[in-house]
Amino acid sequence: MLTSLLLAVVVAAGTPATEPSYQAEIARWRERREAGLKADDGWLTLAGLFWLKDGSNTVGADAASDIVLPKGSAPDLVGEFDFHAGKTSFQAAPGVTIQVNGQSLQQGTSPVLKADSADSPDVLQINDLTMFVIQRGDRYGIRVKDKNSEVRKRFKGLKYYPANEAYRVKAKFVPYNPPKMIPVPNILGQVEDTPSPGYVEFTLNGHACRLDPVTEGDSLFFIFKDLTSGKETYPPGRFLDTAMPKDGVVVLDFNKAYNPPCAFTPYATCPLPPEENKLGIAIEAGELRYGH
Numbered sequence: 001m002l003t004s005l006l007l008a009v010v011v012a013a014g015t016p017a018t019e020p021s022y023q024a025e026i027a028r029w030r031e032r033r034e035a036g037l038k039a040d041d042g043w044l045t046l047a048g049l050f051w052l053k054d055g056s057n058t059v060g061a062d063a064a065s066d067i068v069l070p071k072g073s074a075p076d077l078v079g080e081f082d083f084h085a086g087k088t089s090f091q092a093a094p095g096v097t098i099q100v101n102g103q104s105l106q107q108g109t110s111p112v113l114k115a116d117s118a119d120s121p122d123v124l125q126i127n128d129l130t131m132f133v134i135q136r137g138d139r140y141g142i143r144v145k146d147k148n149s150e151v152r153k154r155f156k157g158l159k160y161y162p163a164n165e166a167y168r169v170k171a172k173f174v175p176y177n178p179p180k181m182i183p184v185p186n187i188l189g190q191v192e193d194t195p196s197p198g199y200v201e202f203t204l205n206g207h208a209c210r211l212d213p214v215t216e217g218d219s220l221f222f223i224f225k226d227l228t229s230g231k232e233t234y235p236p237g238r239f240l241d242t243a244m245p246k247d248g249v250v251v252l253d254f255n256k257a258y259n260p261p262c263a264f265t266p267y268a269t270c271p272l273p274p275e276e277n278k279l280g281i282a283i284e285a286g287e288l289r290y291g292h
Contacts, residue, residue, distance in 0.1 A: 026163040026255050033258060033287075034158050041130075041145065044152040048144035049134075049267040052083040059131070059142070060093070067131075067142050070149075074126050081133075083140060088113050088133045090124060099125045115140065136269050137190045143267065151265055159288045160255075161232075167254040167285035171202035171211075173245035182212055184223065185272045187236070187262060192271075200250050205281060211252075212276045219243060220250065224257075225273040227282040234263045234289045237273040257286030264290060 037044050050057070050067040059067035062076035069078065079092040091110040092098045098105050101122055105111070113122040115133040124131045128147040133140060146152075175198035184194045196212045197220075203209070213220035225237035238257045242250050261268035 022165050022168075023163055029256055030158065030160065037158075037264070038152065038155060040147050042152075043261040043264055043268065044155055045145040045147055045149050046143065046151070046261070046265040046267040047129075047146035047149045049141055049269070050144070051139055051141040052081060052088065052133075054084060055082065057081040057083060057142070067144070069129060069144065070146055073129050073146060073148070078126060081142060082110070086140065088115070088140060096126070116143075134269070136186070136188055137192065139188070139190075155264075156291070158290065161285050161288065163255045164285055165255075167204070167283065169202045169204055169252050169254075171200035171250045171252050173200050173248050173250045174198050175245075180212075182214070182274050182276060184214065184274050187268075187270050187272065198245075199276075200252065202252065204283075207281045209279055209281065210276070211279075212274065213242070216241070220245075222252075222277065223271055223273045224277040224279060224283075226279040228284060232284070232288055233286070234259045236260070236262070236270070237277075238286060240286075254283050254285040257283065259287050259290060 036042055047070055048067070053066070057066040058077065058080045059065055059069065060077040060079075061069045061071055061074050065077070067081070075093070075096055077093045078096055078098065079090060082089045082091070089110045089112045090100075092105055092107065094107070100111060102125075111122070113124075113133050115121055115135040117135040121132040121134070130145045131142050134143050176196060179195040179197050181193040182196045183191045185191045194214045196214055199210055199212045201208070201210045211222050211224055213222045215221070220242045222240040222242070223237060224240065226233075229235055229237055237260070239260055240252065240254065240257045242252060260270040262270040
């Protein structure tokens with residue numbers, strides 16, 4: 001009786017009697033994943049990608065512009081991007097108010113804009129639109145985001161396999177010394193040699209598997225394909241993030257495998273799985289394909 005009363009006091013004081021369940025952890029992860037997609041700067045807001053030509057590139061809602069903005073979202077002529085030798089500058093049209101990184105752009109100035117290959121690109125904003133320069137190999141383009149994009153408005157929500165803790169596996173991490181360069185293709189047909197710090201090996205459903213990650217910030221980033229790809233899951237493959245190795249071990253939770261941005265928008269430039277990461281088993285866990 002005394003034990004029951006003490007437990008009731010502990011719970012009433014706000015200390016949980018038990019640890020959150022694994023199912024609850026996955027549910028919270030899925031909520032954060034969907035919230036990120038739907039955010040004002042999320043992937044669902046992508047509304048255009050325009051590759052720059054050498055010289056002047058006009059931008060505005062006029063259909064004759066080089067960079068055509070959504071109808072009614074901005075003036076017919078917002079300004080022009082000037083691109084030459086890998087450098088992009090912008091000048092606003094007379095009478096147009098536009099911000100660069102939150103500060104109003106002074107009329108008549110033409111700042112050179114940092115691309116997304118830098119730590120953070122320079123962002124132009126007009127009304128509910130943002131624009132910034134992206135670099136993919138030797139190609140440069142303008143990516144447009146729109147808080148009112150049709151893709152965002154029509155978003156139907158994400159679907160998943162039922163969470164299954166059997167797909168949370170501990171993998172042995174084998175470092176490369178020095179890091180190995182692996183060719184990572186993208187949907188543009190480009191291939192970029194990207195350093196991999198090592199590989200992981202694990203057993204899943206009785207099959208020996210191996211994957212090569214790349215480093216992204218302070219985590220490992222896996223791009224993989226399996227036998228569900230093109231059937232239940234997104235055809236080109238899926239992504240998975242993990243913490244860095246600890247004591248030679250990496251935890252791979254495939255219940256947190258997710259679709260690349262290209263599953264939702266034609267304006268992303270997603271990497272594709274390298275040959276090393278095409279698995280001969282079905283990973284029936286994580287995010288299912290979206291729409292068609």
